[in-house]
Amino acid sequence: MAEEHNHEHGGHSHGVAADADRRWLASALALITGFMAVEVVVGIVAGSLALISDAAHMLTDAASIVLALIAMRLAARPARGGFTYGLKRAEILSAQANGLTLLLLAAWLGYEAVSRIIDPPRVAGGLVLVTALAGIVVNIAAAWCLSKANRTSLNVEGAYQHILNDLFAFIGTAVAGLVVVLTGFARADAIATLAVVVLMVRAGYGLVRDSGRIFLEASPTDLDPDAIGDRLVGNPAVAEVHDLHVWAITSGQPALSAHILVDPGGDCHAVRRDLEKVLSHDYRIDHTTLQVDHTTEPALAHCGDPHGPVHRDAPHDH
Template identity: 70%
Template sequence: MAENADRRWLTLALALISGFMAVEVVVGIIARSVALLSDAAHMLTDAASIVLALIAIRLSARPARGGYTYGLKRSEILSAQANGLSLLLLGAYLGYESVGRLIDPPEVTGGLVLITALAGVAVNLAAAWCMSKANRSSLNVEGAFQHVLNDLYAFIATAVAGLVVVTTGFARADAIAGLLVVLLMIKAGVELLRASGRVLLEAAPTGVEPDEVGGRLVAHGQVAEVHDLHVWQITSGEVSLSAHVLVAAGGDCHAVREDLEAVLSGEYGITHTTLQVDHLDDPAARGRADGEHCPTAHGPVHRAASYGH
């Protein structure tokens, strides 16, 4: 199964990251390098993100039951939220430490920093390769992958700092590299929070514009109006849509529904749909004698030009 393959690749990446992280903490303390320690902290978030990804994959695979009608598929979104928040918190702490060392730099053993950073580049390359084999369409897996990729960039910056310290004795290069790592952590954290927040707030998926979809649906020759249109993600890659569709008098509701489902699937890739289709002249469909479909509209109302008013 694809899920089992994802677990194997993620577990291998976790072993690589965790083993090197322990070594880096020891070397960072000996070398008194804030860049190495910030890289190690970043690797800790990498390891945590992979662990959360593995847990989320297992939870998401559980069938829906009881009050959890969608199952636990959104556990991966909660995992992405936790990863994003941890990146921001660690970034803030390490930024504070880096600024302090930029003002008053301690003596840094540049040789140890350089050697360890180069080893870190190799380890992160291997871990990133492993994770690229997993299903990156999942926000959960992609978030963990971006952690590792950003850490790779951070190790490159740290290696450059170590080389500068060795060749020039400029100790502040270590703190500057630490600040670069912090910027990468903040960028990754903000992107994770933004993407996962859209899912939790039931926003339409990126690339799907509800007004455009509504306009496309009312373009059907027999559709007079579309309202209560909602498009949201259950989890990464699982888009759902619901809408109330009013069909012109004499129109075939079942045929219209099938046509609209084909449009949504073929043009937008949305296959999980719930369409309530009624006739325009059905008072129960309109809900009120004054012509409005409900007392409080849930979003814009899309009307065909020939039925607009």
């Protein structure tokens, strides 16, 4: 007799961890917004693009943390109505927004930096150096706060990358300020900005790529669907595995569905339990939907055109 079994392991309680994450993010937000206001004023007085760009970057840092906090609230809501997964992917939207803002900011700062290399303005190196050194301390503290949160969440990682890039920016700005003080080479300010632009593009691209994979239902990078299919069909009672799909509901929550064909004398229930154990233990996939049927079942016409590769057992008598 054919059977269809929809199996979902529940009990993922992250309430305490999520509350702790929110506290760490809120602490980083307070540090950043306080310093950002000071930096804007000093940057204008000193005539430093590097400082103003750092302040603009800190504004996106603050926005990224606010976005992350909102996304955490949305993701914590239970599934209901048409949102059968809840709003867990709000965190991935947040990560993608963080990546895009990094790329857009990098484009603007790159343009401004090139303009200043061509026509360098006067820069008050002493003010730049002192402010940048203070910024390094603030960003190290903010980065430490975020490192305490759960960075396996792409949402938290997005905010962390913003802070980390800002830390690098302040280090570059401090070096530029020192160069201006010692040598009067005003172009150092713009060159430091360009160095940070490269880091921002790298981080932004990574976030957009990783969040895009989740939205496109691609398998997580550490899971190979073909290898999983070969492993499942290696069960002695399994004749074929097709319509195998592996995706991520949100970062750190992989899911799998598949149609399993079992030899005529096989126990469908036992096979399903065995395969779920393999998926949970070896691949850390606890969200599974396995439809298990005997190969002799006539009601398999809907699989005449299976999605993706078909995994079959090595040829022998079934």
